[in-house]
Amino acid sequence: MGGTFNAVALVPLTLWFVASIIAHAGSDYATFITWLQAPLTTLLMILLLIALFHHSALGLRVVIEDYVHSGFKFAAVIAVRLGCYGLAVAGIIATLRVAFGG
């Protein structure tokens, strides 16, 4: 399901994200935006969003399949997957807006 590579990629990506958040504790808006606009940051943030929501979709699917056995299961899996990918796209759009913004 492509889950292993995705999971392995998430280790450095999430650690980078957490370290960045810690490093920016207490920063003002301008500092934060400047960081987010940096090309490397934009790239890593987009990769993080894709990997994170793909991982989430896979995991939530397993959880749903374990606990939902009615006909609702199929709809639930689809809805969760759509939600995850929709959120990923929303996050990517926000990141790009900052990257290309003034």
Add this chain to the structure above:
Amino acid sequence: MNPNSAPQSRPLSPNIQIYRPQLTSVLSIANRITGVVLSLGAVGLVVWLSAAAAGPKPYAAVQGVIGSSLGQIMLFECSFAFFLHLCGGIRHLVWDTVHGFTLRSIYISGWAVVATSIALTVAAWVASLFVGGR
């Protein structure tokens, strides 16, 4: 399924009502619970990024919520959930290489997950207090 059998609920063998929690089973369900918690946290991540993209006022509003007492508690819980899920996930990835299946290894790695998660959570918050200068 036998079409002649009546649709009745049959007794299931007891599991969580009977078995004492073990490190193995507790960490297993913890990985699942933290995964679900983090999926909710991921929604927060997108809200936060969208606020940043929207401008300084929306960003300040979201930061205000995060900075509130309730927000900080939830952030702390999410951070612990993250480190627990990260360490538990790495433990799973190691198992995927077909290593560490002896009972001794499982208990050593299990306690390592618990200890590392707590240590990383504490370290992260101490570091952010240092950086934030609060």
